[in-house]
Amino acid sequence: MFDGIDDIDWRRLGHAYGSAGDVPGQLRALRSPDEEERQAAFGALYANIFHQGSRYEASAYAVPFLLELLADPATPDRELVLYLVTALAVGYDERWLPEGVPVAEFRRAAAGGRELLAAKPPPWHGDDETQKEYVEYAYVESLDEADQQRLWAYVELAVYDAVRAGVPLFRDLLTDDDPGLRAGAAYALAWFPEDAAGSLPAVVAAAEAAAQVDEDEAATALVAAGLLGAAPDAGLLTDPRPVIRWAAAVGRARVLGVDADQATVDELLAWTAAGPGDRPAADGAEVPFLDGDLHGYAGLSLRLLGPRHTDRAFDALLDRLPAVTGEQTLPVTAEALRLAFPDGRLARGVPCAALAPRQRRLVEVLARSPEVWLIGDSTFGNFSLLVGDYGLPRSREAMLAYLEGTPT
Structure with missing residues (x-):
């Protein structure tokens, strides 16, 4: 275990907080018999190499050791390790849904990034934090925007390819005794379309095996199959279990697209429009895609x-919007904005009365739905930014005033 870990000069690699010299110890601590030590190590490692969804130079170097941990049945908390490995590969999955990872585009965007990363100076390291110098950040800031994008695209691609080496392991985990590992493995495989030919038979078999045992696991595998290019059987659209119908519709929409049958379309529309207490419902369903937001994923699939x-x-x-709050507002609102404003941001100074009918309907719903502006009891900044990106007011009060034609 951990062969070669000390041959890597971790101090010269960067993570979210500078030098990655602390990463080997955190990786080793994931094997600790002490649960508190493992939890602390996992939290620190997660923050270091996957900080707020970002990947770093050290992230790719950590992946082979995480895969080694995952492959060993004696490793505690393997489901958490699999979760981190998958997150490292794709970041937050809403970035790629509903289409899946566009790998060819991903690789094109990273062209030239390897050389830019090689030219990066090593991070500062030392014991006296008051002397810390952010040499890495200074280097990145010295690059123009295009080169910065190439650099970070290459960093992400390097991590993605490091995780891709674990695809055979993920296939093996589809038959593990642990249902959490089986579902997590199906979810992980969904993001590697270049390996679909080898993965699809195993994922489809996993969906069939789970169908009568664990409906959430079966649904996860069905969606994964769709992202890899295999449409779930149309007969599943009449399954009595809502989450199976949902997964079948999502998977079929991904593969069939504009040729999707009416039953698939109707199922997606029903899920998208459903409010609290409405059917279809899958209370308690645990499917990893889009953090378990089945309604939001259906909306994206439209x-x-x-x-x-x-x-x-x-x-x-629009039927769904008044019923959502917090993170679940984002996919629904993003899709509604995309349909209402196909040309993008609204020109400055356009009054509400001059909006197209679809645009005005959306403004009315947003203005009259207080919960969409909140996360918990606080204003949801990400939601305000989302509507603001389309040239709309960034607060409910301002949206109401805009709707009523009142100057603000």
């Missing part, structure tokens, strides 16, 4: 159906 269903899709999104 874009795959093409313009023929745009009006019904928009109606369903």
Whole structure:
């Protein structure tokens, strides 16, 4: 275990807080018999190499050792290790849904980034934090925007490819005794379309094996199969279990797109429009995609159906909006904004009375839905930024004033 870990000059590698000299100790601590030590190590490692979804130079170097931990049945908390490995590969999955990872585009964006990373100076390291110098950040800031994008794209791609080496392991985990590992493995495999030919038979078999045992696990595998290019059987759209119908519709929309059958379309629309207490419902369902937001994922999938269903899709999104709050507002609102403002940001100074009918309907719903502006009891900054990106007011009060034509 951990062969070669000390051959890496971790201090010359960077993570979120500077030198990665602390990473080997954190990796080793994931094997500790002491639960508190393991939890502390996992939290520190997560923050270092996956800080707020970002990946770093040290992240790719940590992945082979995480895969080694994952492969050993004696490793505690393997489900957490698998979660971290998958997160390192793709970041937050809403970035890629509903289409999946566009690997060819990913690789094109990283062209030239390897050389830029090689030219980066090593991070500062030392015991006296008052003397700390942010040499890495200074280097990145010295690059123009295009080179910065190439550099970070390459860093992300290097981590993605490091995790991709674990695809055979993920396939093996589909038959593990632990249902959490089985579902996590299906979720992980969904993001590696270059390996779909070898993964699909195993993922489809996993969905079939789980169908009568664990519906959440089966649903996860069905969605993974869809992201890898295999449409779930149409017969599953009449399954009595809501989460299975949802997964079948999402998977079929991903593969069939504009050619999706009416039953698939109707299932997605029903999930998108559903409010609290409405059917379909899958209370307690635990599916990892989009943090378990089944309704939001259905809403995202509507874009795959093409313009023929745009009006019904928009109606369903507006029906859903007043019923959501917090993180679940984002996918629904983003899709509604995309449909209402196909040309992007609204020109400055356009009054509400001059909006197109679909745009005005959306403004009315946003202005009259107080919960969408909140996360818990606080204003949801990410939501305000999202609507502001389209040139709309960034607070509910300002949105109401805009709707009523009142100067602010």
